[in-house]
Amino acid sequence: MSERSEQERPEGSDDTSRPVTAAARRERRGSARPASRRAAKRAEGASTSGGDAKNRPTPSRDRQEQKKGNPFKRFGRFLREVVAELRKVIWPTRKQLVTYTAVVLVFVAFMVGLVAGLDVAFGKGVLWLFG
Structure with a gap:
């Protein structure tokens, strides 16, 4: 093992520990899952065309095409996309x-106390000044 990699890792950690950063989790998740057929076809198309798939412009869609269609299908698609986005969320642990x-x-209690204290102080100051 190289000297640099030992310095970067905290003491007591081993290679089988859970990834600490979100980027490491995404990288590990991507390497652990087999590629889908659709992703494999996209990768083949990107490699044969010579361009990077990330640098291609997003294909424009016809707005009329999006508005037409069964509302139940659109709602179903919406729900599938919501679930897909929620899977990307890195949820906090119970301790966090x-x-x-x-x-x-604690912060809210402090701010409530501060505002209440200032309110009482300014109220007494106004009463003392204007009687």
Whole structure:
């Protein structure tokens, strides 16, 4: 193992540990899943055309074509896309959720106290000044 890779990893970690960063999780997830037929065809088309698939412009769609169609099919597609987006979310662990919730509650309590204290102070100042 190289000296540089040992320096980058924290002590006590091994190669089988879970990825720490979102990018590492995406990379691991992408390598663990077999490519679908559609993705394989796209990769073949990109390699034979000589251009990078990411550099191609998005094909424009006809707006009339999108508005037509069965509303139930469109709603079904919408739900499938929502589920697909939710799968991309990196959800917090229970410990992170409890920590973030506690931080938010403490901050909100502090701000409520600060605003209430300023309100009382300005109220007494106005009463003292204008009687």
